[in-house]
Structure formats: C-alpha cells, structure tokens
Amino acid sequence: MEIIFMLIAASFLVAITFLILFLISMRNGQFDDMHTPSIRILFDNNTKTETKLENGKSGDINS
Amino acid sequence: MPLFQKTVSTVCYHCGEPCREGSVSFENYQFCCSGCKTVYEIIENNGLCQYYDLENSPGINLTGISNSKTWQFLDDLKITRQLSDFMSDNLTVVSFHIPTMHCSSCIYLLENLSRLAKGVLSSDVNFLKKEITIKFDPREISLRRVVETLSSIGYSPEISLNGFENRKTSKATKHVVYQIAIAGFCFGNIMILSLPEYFDVKSLLTENFIHLFRYLNLFLIMPVLFFSASDYFKSSWNALRHKHSNMDVAITMGILGLSIQSFYDVLAGIGGGYFDSLSGLIFFLLIGKFIQQRTFQALSFDRDYKSYFPLAITRVKGEESKSINVNDLMLEDEILVHNKELIPADSILEKGEAFIDYSFVTGESRSVLCCEGDMIYAGGRNQGSILRLRVIKTVSQSYLTRLWNNKAFNKAEETGVSKWATQLSNYFTVTVIALALITGIYWKIHNPALVMQTVTAVLIVACPCVLALSIPFTFGQIMSILGKKGMYLKNSQSIEKLAAVDTIVFDKTGTLTVSDNIDNTFNESLSNEERQWIAATASQSLHPISRMIKGDINGSENYPITNWEETIGEGIRATIKGNEIKIGKRDFVSGDIPEEFDNEQGSLGKTYISVNGIIKTGFAPIQKLRGDIKDIAGKLKGRFQLYILSGDNDSQRKTLSKYFPYENLYFRQSPQDKLVFIESLKESGKNVMMIGDGLNDAGALKTSDFGITVTNDIHSFTPSSDAIMDINQMGLLPNFASLARDTKKIVTGALVFSIMYNCIGLSFAVRGHLLPWVAAILMPVSSITVVLYTKLASMAAARKNKLS
Numbered sequence: 001m002e003i004i005f006m007l008i009a010a011s012f013l014v015a016i017t018f019l020i021l022f023l024i025s026m027r028n029g030q031f032d033d034m035h036t037p038s039i040r041i042l043f044d045n046n047t048k049t050e051t052k053l054e055n056g057k058s059g060d061i062n063s
Numbered sequence: 064m065p066l067f068q069k070t071v072s073t074v075c076y077h078c079g080e081p082c083r084e085g086s087v088s089f090e091n092y093q094f095c096c097s098g099c100k101t102v103y104e105i106i107e108n109n110g111l112c113q114y115y116d117l118e119n120s121p122g123i124n125l126t127g128i129s130n131s132k133t134w135q136f137l138d139d140l141k142i143t144r145q146l147s148d149f150m151s152d153n154l155t156v157v158s159f160h161i162p163t164m165h166c167s168s169c170i171y172l173l174e175n176l177s178r179l180a181k182g183v184l185s186s187d188v189n190f191l192k193k194e195i196t197i198k199f200d201p202r203e204i205s206l207r208r209v210v211e212t213l214s215s216i217g218y219s220p221e222i223s224l225n226g227f228e229n230r231k232t233s234k235a236t237k238h239v240v241y242q243i244a245i246a247g248f249c250f251g252n253i254m255i256l257s258l259p260e261y262f263d264v265k266s267l268l269t270e271n272f273i274h275l276f277r278y279l280n281l282f283l284i285m286p287v288l289f290f291s292a293s294d295y296f297k298s299s300w301n302a303l304r305h306k307h308s309n310m311d312v313a314i315t316m317g318i319l320g321l322s323i324q325s326f327y328d329v330l331a332g333i334g335g336g337y338f339d340s341l342s343g344l345i346f347f348l349l350i351g352k353f354i355q356q357r358t359f360q361a362l363s364f365d366r367d368y369k370s371y372f373p374l375a376i377t378r379v380k381g382e383e384s385k386s387i388n389v390n391d392l393m394l395e396d397e398i399l400v401h402n403k404e405l406i407p408a409d410s411i412l413e414k415g416e417a418f419i420d421y422s423f424v425t426g427e428s429r430s431v432l433c434c435e436g437d438m439i440y441a442g443g444r445n446q447g448s449i450l451r452l453r454v455i456k457t458v459s460q461s462y463l464t465r466l467w468n469n470k471a472f473n474k475a476e477e478t479g480v481s482k483w484a485t486q487l488s489n490y491f492t493v494t495v496i497a498l499a500l501i502t503g504i505y506w507k508i509h510n511p512a513l514v515m516q517t518v519t520a521v522l523i524v525a526c527p528c529v530l531a532l533s534i535p536f537t538f539g540q541i542m543s544i545l546g547k548k549g550m551y552l553k554n555s556q557s558i559e560k561l562a563a564v565d566t567i568v569f570d571k572t573g574t575l576t577v578s579d580n581i582d583n584t585f586n587e588s589l590s591n592e593e594r595q596w597i598a599a600t601a602s603q604s605l606h607p608i609s610r611m612i613k614g615d616i617n618g619s620e621n622y623p624i625t626n627w628e629e630t631i632g633e634g635i636r637a638t639i640k641g642n643e644i645k646i647g648k649r650d651f652v653s654g655d656i657p658e659e660f661d662n663e664q665g666s667l668g669k670t671y672i673s674v675n676g677i678i679k680t681g682f683a684p685i686q687k688l689r690g691d692i693k694d695i696a697g698k699l700k701g702r703f704q705l706y707i708l709s710g711d712n713d714s715q716r717k718t719l720s721k722y723f724p725y726e727n728l729y730f731r732q733s734p735q736d737k738l739v740f741i742e743s744l745k746e747s748g749k750n751v752m753m754i755g756d757g758l759n760d761a762g763a764l765k766t767s768d769f770g771i772t773v774t775n776d777i778h779s780f781t782p783s784s785d786a787i788m789d790i791n792q793m794g795l796l797p798n799f800a801s802l803a804r805d806t807k808k809i810v811t812g813a814l815v816f817s818i819m820y821n822c823i824g825l826s827f828a829v830r831g832h833l834l835p836w837v838a839a840i841l842m843p844v845s846s847i848t849v850v851l852y853t854k855l856a857s858m859a860a861a862r863k864n865k866l867s
Contacts, residue, residue: 004272008279012252019248026240036190039167040174043113 077103079120099124102216109178114168121168123217134214135386136375137207142388146206146222148196154184157206158196159220161213164188173218180204180212195220236356243349246291249283250342256280260335261836277329280338284322292318292345310488310531313495314348320522340838344528347846355535355555357542376400376407379451389458400450406443410452411436417450419443482559483810484534491530495522502829517829524824528842529849533813536850540857541806548866549789550771550799557785560769561803563750567699568741568763570755571709571719574773574790576688593674600637600644603627609635609646612672634670645673652678688718691794696722698797704749708732708740710759738762754788754796798864805860812856813849820845 025031073082075095082095090107094100102122106114114121136142149156164173169188173195176186182204187196199209213220256276299315302308318341325336375386377399384399389407392398397413400406406419418430421443430446433439439452499521506513538555545552552558569575589597601609603624627637634647645652652671671681689695699705706727707719713730720728729740741763744751753760753767756774761783764770770784773793788796824841827834861867 005275015248015252019244022244023241026237026244031240033189033191036170036188039170039190042117042167043171043174 074120075099075122075124076115076120077122078124079122080124095124105179105216106172109175111172111175111178114172117168117171118166121166123163134207134210135377136388137210138205139375139386139388142375143206150201153200153202154198155201155206156196156198157209158194159210159213159222161193161195161218161220163218164190164193164195169218172216173213176209176212179216180209183209236353239349239353239356242291242294243346243353246287246342246346246349249287249291250339250346253280253283253338253342256283257335257339257839261839273335274332277335280335281326281329284325284338284342287342287345288318288322291349295348308489308492310484313488313492314528314531316492316495316522317344317528320519324516324519337838340842343839343842343846347843348528348531351532351535354539357539392454392458394454394457396454398452398454400445400452402445402447402449404445406439406441406445406452408441408454408458409456410439410441410454412439413451413453415448415450418446420446482556483807484530487530487814498825498829505829520828521825524821524828524838524841529817529820529845530814532846533817533849533853534810537806537809537813537853537857540853541802541860544857544861544866545799545802548795548799549792550795551787553785557769558803558806560750560785561752561800562807564703564752564769564800564803566704566706566744566749567752567754568706568708568744568767569723570737570753570760570763571707571715572711573756574754574793575692575707575719589679593679596639596642596644596674597646597672599624599639600627600635601646603629603635603637612646642675643673646670688715689793692722695794695796699800702797702800703752706740706744708737708763710734710737734759734762738766741766756790795866798866802860802864802866805864806857809853809856809860813853816845816849816852 073086073093074080075082075086076092077094077099080095080099082093087094087097087100089100089103092103094103099122106112137146143155144150147155147157161173164170170190173188174186176195176197177183180199182200182202184198184200186198188194189196197209199206210220210222256279259273259276295311295314295318298309298311302312321337321341321344325338325341328334328336376389376392377384378387378392379397379399392408398407398410412433412435414435416435417433417439419433419439420430421440431443438455439450441456441458499518502521503514503518506517535555538558541558542552542555552561597612601612603609623639625638627635629635630647630651634645634651636643636645636647638644647670649671652673672679696705704727705723706729707723708729710732711730713728716725716728716730729736732740737760741751741753745766745768750769751767752769752771753763754771754773755764756772760772764772764784769786771786771788772784773788773790775790820841824838827837858867
C-alpha cells in the first residue's frame with residue numbers, strides 16, 4: 001500500500017503544475033479577451049505572424 | 064418616391080448603403096460616394112482586400128461624420144502623455160475606444176494597421192470592449208498621424224479627458240479569479256483526501272495514512288483561509304468596527320466555526336474535521352461573487368461632463384492659431400469653433416451670427432440664433448460656419464459644468480452590497496447567535512461535554528451560504544436577460560433599485576420624440592422635380608432646418624445651382640434651371656401666402672418654400688412623438704405615477720396630455736429645475752426613476768433613485784446613470800420593471816430554500832449529531848439546488864414578462 005504515498009505525491013504535483021500554469025496565463029492576460037481571438041483565428045494571413053509575437057508581451061506593459 | 068426605386072437595387076461595395084445617382088464605380092465595384100471609394104482604394108493598395116471577404120460591405124459610411132474634425136491637438140506632448148499607456152524613445156503604446164467597430168472585418172483591418180501606416184508596430188483589438196491597443200515608433204510616426212489614419216478609414220477613436228476609467232474594475236475581477244482558482248484547487252484535493260473518513264477503511268489503510276491525509280488537508284486549507292477567504296474577513300471586520308452587521312459577518316462566523324472545530328478535531332486526533340465543507344463553501348461563495356461583479360465591459364456608466372467636451376480647442380492669438388487643451392483656456396482667450404463642435408466654455412460671439420443647438424444642455428429642439436455680442440453657453444453645438452468666440456468663463460466655471468458641483472454628484476458611491484441581502488442577513492445573524500446561545504445553555508445543563516461541539520455545529524450549519532449564493536446568481540441571471548433585450552444595468556444591485564421604483568419621470572426631447580423629423584409632410588402640390596430642386600437648394604446649407612428638409616425629401620439629383628445665397632437668420636435662395644427657389648421666413652419668401660398654410664397657430668417660427676415666387680408650402684418643424692408612446696404610457700399608467708419634464712416649449716402639451724396626466728407635464732425646465740424637481744419628489748417619499756438622454760438630464764438622472772439613459776447607440780457618450788437602454792426598446796420598459804419586481808420574489812423563494820436546509824441541518828446540529836459526511840453532503844447539495852432554482856425561476860420570470 002506504500003505506493004499510495006507515491007501516487008498522492010504524483011497527483012499533487014500534476015495538479016499544482018496545472019494550477020500554476022493557469023495562474024501564469026491569467027496574469028499574462030490570456031483570459032482578458034475571450035472573444036476576439038476566436039475571430040482572429042479565421043484570418044488567413046501570413047504577414048500577421050510577426051505582429052502576433054509582439055502581442056504576446058502586451059500584458060507586461062499594460063499591467 | 065417612385066423616382067428612385069429603379070436605382071436602389073445596387074448597394075455600395077464598401078458600406079452597404081444603397082447606391083443612388085451620384086454613385087461612383089471603380090474596378091467593377093459600385094460605391095455610393097467618393098468617400099467610400101477612397102477608403103476602398105486605401106485598403107486595396109495595401110493588399111487588405113480580405114476585409115471585404117470576411118463580411119459583406121463591412122465599411123463605415125463617412126458621410127454622416129464631419130470631416131472638419133482636426134486632430135491637431137494630438138501634437139501637444141502633454142495630451143499625448145495623458146493618452147498613452149507607455150512612452151519611451153522608440154515605443155509608444157496607446158489604447159483607444161473605437162465606437163464604429165462592429166464586425167470581424169473591422170478586427171481584420173484594425174489589426175493590420177501596421178500595413179496602412181508605416182511606423183505602427185502592432186495593433187491589438189479587444190472586440191467586446193471595442194478597444195484597440197496600438198504600439199508605434201514615435202520616431203517614425205506621430206500619434207496624430209496614427210489617429211488620422213484610423214479616422215481616414217472610418218474608425219475615428221473616441222478621445223476624451225476621462226481616459227479609461229474602467230481599468231481598475233477588471234483588476235478586481237482578476238483578483239477574484241485567482242481566489243477562485245486557489246479555492247477550487249484546494250477544494251478538489253481536500254475532497255479526495257477526505258473520502259476515506261466517510262467509510263470504514265481502517266481495515267484497508269493504516270492509521271498512518273489517515274493521519275497523513277488529515278494533515279495534508281490542514282495544509283491545503285491554509286491558502287483557502289488566508290488568501291481566498293481573506294476578503295470576507297476584511298469586510299466583516301470593517302462592518303463590526305462601524306458597529307453594523309452585513310452578510311459577510313454571518314459568513315465569517317460560519318467559516319470561523321468550521322475552521323476552529325476542524326483544527327481542534329485534527330490536532331487532537333479526534334476526526335477529520337469539516338475541511339471539505341469549508342473549502343467547498345468558500346469556493347461556491349466566490350463563484351457567486353464573481354458573477355455579481357460581471358458587468359457590461361464595453362459600456363461606461365460614470366461619465367461626467369469632461370467626456371462630452373472636446374479635448375482641445377483652437378485658440379487664436381493675433382494671426383497665429385494654435386490647438387490647446389480646453390483646461391488651459393483662460394479668460395479673454397479667443398477661440399475658433401468649427402461646425403458641429405461643442406462650445407467648451409461660456410463665451411461671447413465676436414463676429415457675425417451663429418446658430419447654436421442647445422438640445423444637449425436644455426432639451427430645446429430648436430436652434431437658437433445668436434448675434435454679435437451675444438453670450439453663448441458651454442455645451443451648445445455650433446450649427447454652421449466657423450465661429451470666433453471670446454471666453455468669459457473658464458471651463459470649470461461655466462454654466463453647464465456648475466451643475467456638477469451639485470451635491471448629487473458628490474454623494475458617496477454605494478458599497479456594492481445588496482440592500483436586500485443586508486436586511487435579510489441582519490435577521491439571520493441575530494437568529495443564529497440566539498440559537499447558538501440557547502443550544503449552548505441547554506447542553507451546559509444536560510451534558511457539558513457537548514457544549515463546544517454543538518455550538519460550533521450550529522454556526523456551521525446556519526451559515527447563510529444559500530442566501531449569499533442566491534442573490535448574486537439571481538441578479539446575474541436577470542441582468543443578462545435584461546442585457547439581451549437592450550437594457551444594460553450598471554451593476555447587479557441596480558435591480559433592487561429598479562424594483563422599488565413607483566414614479567417615472569420622462570424627458571421629452573430625444574426620449575419620447577423621434578429626433579430630426581418634420582411633422583408636416585410636404586404638400587401634395589409639389590411635383591417630384593420641384594422636390595428635387597428644393598432638396599438641392601437645401602443641401603447647400605448647414606442650417607438645421609435645411610438639413611431636415613433634405614433628409615425628408617431624400618434628394619440626390621445633382622442640379623447645377625446658380626445664384627445660391629444664404630441670408631443668415633432669414634433664408635436661402637437659389638436658381639435651378641431658371642427657376643427661383645426660396646426657403647425661409649415669411650418676409651424672406653415674398654409672395655402671397657395661400658390661406659391653407661397660414662391657419663395653423665400663427666406663422667411665427669414657420670418656414671416657407673416658394674418656387675418662382677409662388678409659395679408652395681409652409682411648415683413648422685415639430686419633433687414627432689414616438690409611435691408606441693400610447694402603448695408605453697398605457698401600460699405604465701396603472702402602476703406608476705408618470706411625469707414629464709421637458710426643457711422644450713409647451714407646443715406639444717396637448718398631444719402629450721392624451722397619454723400623460725395633464726397636471727404632471729412640465730415644460731421649459733432648466734437642468735437645475737429638473738434636478739430640484741426630482742429631489743422634491745424624493746423628499747415626498749417617492750422612489751423616482753428618471754429616463755432621459757442628454758446632458759440636460761444629467762443632474763436629474765444622478766439625483767433620481769434609478770436613472771436610465773436612452774440612446775440610439777449604446778456605445779456613444781451617455782451621462783452617468785444606473786442603466787443604459789436602447790431607445791428602440793422603450794416599449795419594453797413596463798416588462799423590465801415588472802421583471803425587477805419578480806426578482807424579489809425569486810430571492811424570497813431562495814430564502815425559503817435556505818430556511819428549509821437550515822432546519823434540516825440544525826435539527827442534527829442542536830442534538831449534537833452533525834457528522835462530517837452530513838455536512839459534506841448538505842453543503843454542496845444546497846448550493847447546487849439553489850443555483851438551479853434561481854436559473855429556472857429567472858427563466859420562468861422572463862417568459863412571464865415576455866422577455867425570453
């Protein structure tokens with residue numbers, strides 16, 4: 001039954017990882033706008049990619 | 064008008080307006096005007112034609128928008144600094160609100176701004192907020208150029224002194240989300256670790272495991288208590304310090320009861336405690352709080368006069384004219400005000416004559432003619448050519464802005480706590496404490512060992528969890544139902560205020576009337592060609608009546624006009640194909656006036672039109688009342704006292720008295736009068752709802768218990784109020800009001816639920832039988848049933864009021 005110790009530790013680790021990932025993405029503004037990205041994904045445009053990368057950082061400056 | 068029917072079949076490729084005569088074709092596409100064609104060319108040249116593939120005719124027609132707007136003031140470094148979020152030598156970040164943004168094509172075009180304007184690094188759209196964040200290199204492009212580019216393709220940003228005031232609220236919402244995330248994480252894990260407690264698993268697991276699980280729970284509850292629940296502690300501490308009680312006090316009592324008991328159980332090795340119930344409780348409460356905080360992000364409910372005024376104004380000094388911030392205006396400064404611009408400060412007209420539209424300030428629909436040396440009040444809108452004014456009062460001392468010094472505007476903001484909840488929880492708290500005391504005394508006599516256990520059990524069970532959940536969930540539901548129907552509430556507490564209303568005060572102009580319409584349709588004696596001539600003549604003038612005529616005839620023929628002449632204050636004349644057209648006052652339009660045009664209430668203020676010296680028609684511009692006014696008034700009459708406060712003259716008193724009680728109609732009311740009137744109604748014990756649109760109602764809206772701003776475009780500027788309503792939904796007002804009243808019934812229903820659960824729980828608790836698993840089942844089950852109940856009840860109420 002000692003394996004349960006291991007299992008608890010493992011499940012805990014996984015859960016905490018996801019919690020931290022959620023908090024980080026929240027902080028970076030991933031959930032600020034839930035609507036626009038759903039439209040943005042429909043634009044088939046290649047020149048947009050470079051500006052996209054820039055946008056990822058916008059949260060740091062604004063917050 | 065049969066004349067145009069053949070041409071309406073094609074629509075503009077850019078904006079979707081029907082193409083009439085005068086339309087242009089370019090590259091196989093038809094455009095309604097050259098403005099649309101120009102925008103198309105800009106887009107086409109930059110290879111952004113996907114704009115037209117995403118939506119049909121997504122463009123914005125530029126004709127209604129004045130082109131005279133200059134963005135010169137953006138060159139002012141002080142203003143730039145105020146507007147930008149971030150500034151450095153090689154990067155500037157600005158955010159703008161763009162009201163015309165409406166579809167996915169808009170997002171496409173705006174996010175590709177970097178291809179239209181060199182120097183723009185990137186642009187990022189938030190569609191729901193109608194906001195764009197632009198990053199650009201100030202060495203390559205100026206802020207003014209960026210805004211001009213936006214404006215040239217039809218997306219003029221809205222720039223005001225207020226800036227973005229609602230950023231703070233989004234931060235508060237984020238904080239709650241963090242708290243929910245932590246509480247949810249701990250709740251899930253604690254539930255798993257608590258499960259063995261409920262079964263007899265000692266045969267399976269050794270004592271070690273049980274102890275490990277309990278201590279892990281103890282560890283997991285810490286962030287829930289100290290982070291997620293911290294706001295409840297703070298709020299109840301504040302309440303107690305000010306010697307009153309609120310819902311949070313009752314919640315805190317429950318939380319403390321649960322945690323003390325649980326800590327004692329675990330540390331003393333008696334049992335597993337109630338950690339699962341505790342974390343679940345906090346998790347559900349926070350979700351309720353999150354729902355309560357949700358508002359309509361794109362709308363702004365707290366604007367003051369500053370939002371209305373132009374940011375900058377052109378000041379003339381000698382030969383030089385310079386754009387300056389309106390706040391820097393000094394006495395005796397000379398300023399230039401362009402057509403359709405607002406006058407920022409009380410001033411004196413230096414030269415010529417001017418038509419000033421004060422409808423914004425007073426509600427009076429007719430423009431006022433001012434002559435040289437006349438005083439012009441701030442808030443008036445220039446209707447005509449450029450004015451030269453001398454400032455005699457600064458912006459903050461002007462007539463309009465003084466209104467804001469009234470105490471109504473300084474009253475403390477409400478705490479955001481529901482009044483009903485506060486009232487209910489006061490009874491609740493007292494009852495719970497009394498019950499805990501009685502239980503304690505009872506067990507003290509009969510079995511002292513059980514005192515501690517039973518008292519905490521009572522506190523745990525009686526926690527007003529169900530109550531605390533039902534109000535936010537119900538309000539959230541009702542708010543979104545109203546929002547779908549075009550009524551946007553400032554926050555969920557507004558529902559209570561709406562439910563309490565017993566008196567409704569209407570503004571007339573813009574609220575009960577349809578704007579810009581001539582009541583008298585043109586005389587039948589006019590031929591189609593004559594109508595076209597008149598429209599062509601009128602289209603050359605900026606005078607409001609000319610524009611009304613043009614709008615009514617809908618003319619589009621291009622006639623060669625000769626001898627066009629405007630005599631300010633008198634009328635206009637023109638010659639088309641050798642026929643003389645005159646529009647204006649009676650004396651101006653010489654000739655015999657047929658009696659049929661003259662018998663209606665005198666000729667004063669009437670406009671006459673003559674063709675070749677023969678008067679064809681005469682009319683007075685009257686604002687048409689809404690078509691459904693009878694319906695609205697009829698439905699409201701029985702349940703509410705109705706009043707009308709109008710800044711306009713009483714020409715429509717007779718018509719209005721058909722629908723509203725005659726003695727409750729008030730005309731020629733200044734903004735201050737309106738405010739005072741509402742105050743006196745309130746003093747007589749009424750709960751007043753004010754419905755208005757313009758700045759002239761701002762004071763009344765703010766003073767009233769529940770102020771509704773009606774508007775054509777919910778994203779346009781509206782005075783500070785409790786709700787913003789789409790003007791086309793006015794007819795639903797009675798339904799909205801009765802839905803708000805039903806909300807109270809729903810909450811009462813939830814209270815019955817709460818009492819029921821508490822009775823079951825308490826029956827266990829006072830006897831000393833509250834086992835952890837009973838609490839663990841009771842808590843989530845009660846929360847979930849209440850949420851379900853509020854959802855179903857709100858939907859039923861919406862259907863009952865025909866709002867679903």
